[in-house]
Amino acid sequence: MASPARLERLTPKSTDFDKWYIELVRQAELADYAPVKGCMVIRPYGYALWEHIQAALDGMIKATGHENMYFPLLIPESYLAKEAEHVEGFAPEVAWVTHGGSKELEERLAIRPTSETIICSMYADWIHSYRDLPVLINQWVNVYRWEKRTRLFLRTSEFLWQEGHTFHETEKEATEEVERMLECYTTLARDWLALPVVPGTKTRSETFAGAVYTRSIEAMMSDGWALQAGTSHHLGQHFTNAYNITFRNRENVEEHPYQTSWGVSTRIIGAVIMAHGDDSGLILPPKVAPVQIAVVPIPAGSDDAMNSRIEEIATRFEKASGPACRIRVDRRDGIRPGEKFAHWELRGVPLRITIGKRDVESGVVTVTRRVDGVSETMGIDACIAALPELLEDAHRRLQERARAMLEDRSVDVSTMDALAEAFSERPVFANAPFCNRPECEDLIKEKVHAVTIRVLRDDRKGEGAPCIACSAPSEFVALIARAY
RNA sequence: CGGGAAGUAGCUCAGUCCGGUUAGAGUGCACGGUUCGGGACCGUGAGGUCGCGAGUUCGAAUCUCGCCUUCCCGACCA
Numbered sequence: 001m002a003s004p005a006r007l008e009r010l011t012p013k014s015t016d017f018d019k020w021y022i023e024l025v026r027q028a029e030l031a032d033y034a035p036v037k038g039c040m041v042i043r044p045y046g047y048a049l050w051e052h053i054q055a056a057l058d059g060m061i062k063a064t065g066h067e068n069m070y071f072p073l074l075i076p077e078s079y080l081a082k083e084a085e086h087v088e089g090f091a092p093e094v095a096w097v098t099h100g101g102s103k104e105l106e107e108r109l110a111i112r113p114t115s116e117t118i119i120c121s122m123y124a125d126w127i128h129s130y131r132d133l134p135v136l137i138n139q140w141v142n143v144y145r146w147e148k149r150t151r152l153f154l155r156t157s158e159f160l161w162q163e164g165h166t167f168h169e170t171e172k173e174a175t176e177e178v179e180r181m182l183e184c185y186t187t188l189a190r191d192w193l194a195l196p197v198v199p200g201t202k203t204r205s206e207t208f209a210g211a212v213y214t215r216s217i218e219a220m221m222s223d224g225w226a227l228q229a230g231t232s233h234h235l236g237q238h239f240t241n242a243y244n245i246t247f248r249n250r251e252n253v254e255e256h257p258y259q260t261s262w263g264v265s266t267r268i269i270g271a272v273i274m275a276h277g278d279d280s281g282l283i284l285p286p287k288v289a290p291v292q293i294a295v296v297p298i299p300a301g302s303d304d305a306m307n308s309r310i311e312e313i314a315t316r317f318e319k320a321s322g323p324a325c326r327i328r329v330d331r332r333d334g335i336r337p338g339e340k341f342a343h344w345e346l347r348g349v350p351l352r353i354t355i356g357k358r359d360v361e362s363g364v365v366t367v368t369r370r371v372d373g374v375s376e377t378m379g380i381d382a383c384i385a386a387l388p389e390l391l392e393d394a395h396r397r398l399q400e401r402a403r404a405m406l407e408d409r410s411v412d413v414s415t416m417d418a419l420a421e422a423f424s425e426r427p428v429f430a431n432a433p434f435c436n437r438p439e440c441e442d443l444i445k446e447k448v449h450a451v452t453i454r455v456l457r458d459d460r461k462g463e464g465a466p467c468i469a470c471s472a473p474s475e476f477v478a479l480i481a482r483a484y
Numbered sequence: 485c486g487g488g489a490a491g492u493a494g495c496u497c498a499g500u501c502c503g504g505u506u507a508g509a510g511u512g513c514a515c516g517g518u519u520c521g522g523g524a525c526c527g528u529g530a531g532g533u534c535g536c537g538a539g540u541u542c543g544a545a546u547c548u549c550g551c552c553u554u555c556c557c558g559a560c561c562a
Binding site: 009018019022026027033035036037086089090092093113114145147148149155202206207208209210211214228231233261263296298299300301334335336337338339340341342343345354356357358359366 | 485495496511519520521522523524552553554555556558559560561562
């Protein structure tokens with residue numbers, strides 16, 4: 001019987017969601033604070049999770065024809081300054097290197113907040129002809145932004161991400177590229193991370209500094225808040241003009257290429273935590289879980305024959321482990337089964353296999369799913385053979401649960417009062433006909449505290465219904481939510 | 485960056501108001517034993533620059549000033 005003190009190691013989600021989140025990140029050993037404001041240490045378990053997400057996304061990036069490369073961390077101030085809107089957007093959060101050793105530098109160097117500027121500066125020399133296009137590159141790097149308010153994974157000053165950058169001969173090609181990469185992000189979110197996401201286009205006020213338009217996927221967290229989980233920007237010729245990148249087209253006329261950029265960061269780990277976790281800890285999507293199956297052998301006291309039977313079965317599972325089925329046998333001595341269960345639940349391991357005397361006597365093992373806590377017994381051979389399918393099933397259940405949450409927390413509204421009413425009880429994803437004028441966006445923000453228009457939805461159109469704010473015929477359906 | 489709260493053992497905190505032997509508890513950790521199908525129990529032990537730096541004082545975890553970090557509410561946020 002557990003004492004109350006033990007059960008309260010993790011603050012329940014319903015008591016204090018923010019506290020639950022921070023405690024979970026630290027207790028599950030995903031990350032911890034570093035001595036510098038807004039910086040974090042990503043611990044091995046958290047980094048392993050990132051590596052699996054990275055591997056999935058990197059595979060898609062390469063499969064769509066992109067190559068990885070690397071640009072330097074430091075960007076000369078003069079490079080950064082050329083695209084006016086961009087520098088204005090980022091200036092408040094750039095960290096500067098001013099000294100080399102004890103010598104003051106003649107030109108300050110920015111620690112990259114993003115790399116469009118240095119990439120454009122370099123490609124100005126490398127692009128000359130339509131034959132040099134398209135340029136399809138990506139880099140996996142850290143970036144630094146001097147954030148006023150930070151939260152582990154969700155908004156840290158330094159974070160890890162991939163930033164893709166492409167240059168194209170035609171606007172149409174760039175548009176297709178923007179869609180292609182948003183599609184990759186949607187696939188990553190839904191098929192790998194089981195996140196409930198809504199793809200769409202950002203309003204002007206939320207568009208990337210220097211972009212023509214920004215596409216985004218918005219994920220729903222289990223408290224009903226939205227989290228931007230990936231963005232894909234159409235940069236048009238804004239940067240290629242500013243950085244004087246030109247090519248000779250097929251008619252021998254000089255032109256500026258069309259450009260895109262797109263990124264997903266370690267923030268998405270925060271999305272995984274907040275979308276799926278519960279009062280017992282993380283619930284990791286099986287496809288990216290560092291440990292997918294935890295095997296807990298339960299010793300049978302002094303019954304040596306039984307103990308070696310149990311060990312033999314555990315070893316058979318261990319041998320079934322591989323890149324596609326990551327199994328960990330928990331043989332830690334002196335730790336009771338209940339504590340091991342709690343340990344792996346806190347870490348969100350999708351499946352637990354328990355092997356005890358009871359099971360061995362019946363020739364079975366007990367399989368427990370993290371997502372719903374349901375246990376079943378299976379024959380040993382059957383279980384080993386079914387492991388990939390059991391993981392797939394766990395993924396589908398997590399996905400279905402997330403989808404149901406999104407559905408349950410979504411509401412259609414057509415008037416401002418209905419919008420306020422929708423948010424009066426709990427945060428939701430509110431969908432409303434919207435004309436896409438900035439004035440109307442402001443009216444919505446004024447009407448309900450702390451909400452923003454996350455995206456204009458791809459899957460739904462206004463079809464002329466009256467805009468929620470001004471009643472003019474609407475072309476769009478806005479997704480309105482509170483956001484991290 | 486504005487308002488509020490906090491920082492004492494790995495973690496959660498007491499002690500600070502009212503300065504005074506050797507700074508405590510729970511949990512965690514190590515060792516020994518009994519246990520072992522949901523966070524066990526008994527015993528022993530290790531573990532602290534009291535966030536950092538100045539100042540006041542015979543004496544500072546405690547009082548004063550400065551700084552750093554974290555949390556909450558705002559502002560800001562590709």
